[in-house]
Amino acid sequence: MVTASAPGKVYLFGEHAVVYGEPAVPCAIGLRASVTAEERSAGMRIQASDLSLDGFTVEYDGEGRDHPDIDVPDTLVQAAMGYVDEAVTQVREAADAPEASFEITIESEIPLGAGLGSSAAVAAAAIEAGTRELGVEITPTEIAERAYRVENTVQDGQASRADTFCSTMGGAVRVEGDDCHSIESPDLPFVIGYDGGAGDTGALVAGVRERRKEYEFAADTIEAIGDVVRRGEQALTANDTEEIGNLMDFNHGLLSALGVSSRTLDSMVWAARNAGCLGAKLTGAGGGGCIVALDPTPETLTALEYTHGCEEAFRAELDTDGVRVES
Ligand code: PMV
Numbered sequence: 001m002v003t004a005s006a007p008g009k010v011y012l013f014g015e016h017a018v019v020y021g022e023p024a025v026p027c028a029i030g031l032r033a034s035v036t037a038e039e040r041s042a043g044m045r046i047q048a049s050d051l052s053l054d055g056f057t058v059e060y061d062g063e064g065r066d067h068p069d070i071d072v073p074d075t076l077v078q079a080a081m082g083y084v085d086e087a088v089t090q091v092r093e094a095a096d097a098p099e100a101s102f103e104i105t106i107e108s109e110i111p112l113g114a115g116l117g118s119s120a121a122v123a124a125a126a127i128e129a130g131t132r133e134l135g136v137e138i139t140p141t142e143i144a145e146r147a148y149r150v151e152n153t154v155q156d157g158q159a160s161r162a163d164t165f166c167s168t169m170g171g172a173v174r175v176e177g178d179d180c181h182s183i184e185s186p187d188l189p190f191v192i193g194y195d196g197g198a199g200d201t202g203a204l205v206a207g208v209r210e211r212r213k214e215y216e217f218a219a220d221t222i223e224a225i226g227d228v229v230r231r232g233e234q235a236l237t238a239n240d241t242e243e244i245g246n247l248m249d250f251n252h253g254l255l256s257a258l259g260v261s262s263r264t265l266d267s268m269v270w271a272a273r274n275a276g277c278l279g280a281k282l283t284g285a286g287g288g289g290c291i292v293a294l295d296p297t298p299e300t301l302t303a304l305e306y307t308h309g310c311e312e313a314f315r316a317e318l319d320t321d322g323v324r325v326e327s
Pocket residue numbers: 014015016017018019113114115116117158159160162163201205283284285286
């Protein structure tokens with residue numbers, strides 16, 4: 001039996017624009033998803049708890065998927081099972097063990113679908129746990145590639161490499177098309193505000209695509225986000241957290257212009273700014289979910305806790321550890 005974990009992430013800069021080949025900088029945070037894999041003779045069994053739902057168990061033999069005892073929304077079960085199924089396909093391929101079956105247990109501290117990369121973390125941890133359970137060790141680069149295939153398959157070819165690469169490698173990373181690498185970053189004192197909701201990534205990405213087609217200035221906005229990211233990289237290299245904050249504010253404004261913010265995301269961003277944070281923006285697809293602010297003081301966290309529409313606020317440091325074996 002092997003347990004592996006992988007971190008969630010925030011986008012410091014560049015979501016949405018990354019879909020059009022602009023660079024993005026996601027950063028891993030210290031909230032993790034853990035996956036335990038235990039080989040069994042036949043038939044898959046998946047258990048999950050803390051996935052923003054009460055927990056479920058699914059047993060199936062690879063043929064039928066009837067699970068009448070499960071009392072959670074089908075879509076959540078299907079989403080979680082889709083990622084685990086695809087991860088197991090990748091494990092079988094990597095280990096050259098087409099018949100391997102597992103009991104898989106998922107535990108996650110990362111809110112689902114809220115822009116914090118929960119599915120990428122589950123995919124990376126499941127691939128690491130499954131291959132190790134079969135006695136095979138694959139490189140982080142291969143885990144990142146296989147986790148990307150998982151997301152890309154489940155999301156019908158709509159995934160960028162940002163989430164899965166970041167979750168596998170940990171720390172701050174730069175992603176531009178297929179080119180992904182780790183970059184140096186100072187300690188970043190993140191504060192996260194979560195509105196308890198989730199955006200529909202597919203619909204939000206499609207909305208930006210429409211606007212980009214219709215308005216030249218929307219295409220310019222996407223290019224401007226690319227410019228913000230490039231300036232952000234310089235600020236990271238220079239260890240200039242004040243400038244990083246300014247650029248996060250700018251990035252949020254451009255994402256708002258593209259129509260992917262929401263009333264609660266904007267309220268949380270403004271509450272953080274009024275509390276004196278260095279900068280704040282939505283993270284991920286938008287529409288609902290999380291914002292990320294930069295603040296070394298306790299002020300932003302307190303302000304968010306009292307903000308209407310903010311369901312949860314917490315600190316999250318940059319986590320330099322990517323996917324790792326726990327036991
Ligand atoms: O909300 P998340 O963490 O799935 O991030 C989506 C980021 C997008 O740039 C909007 C889409 C993508 O695949 O990069």
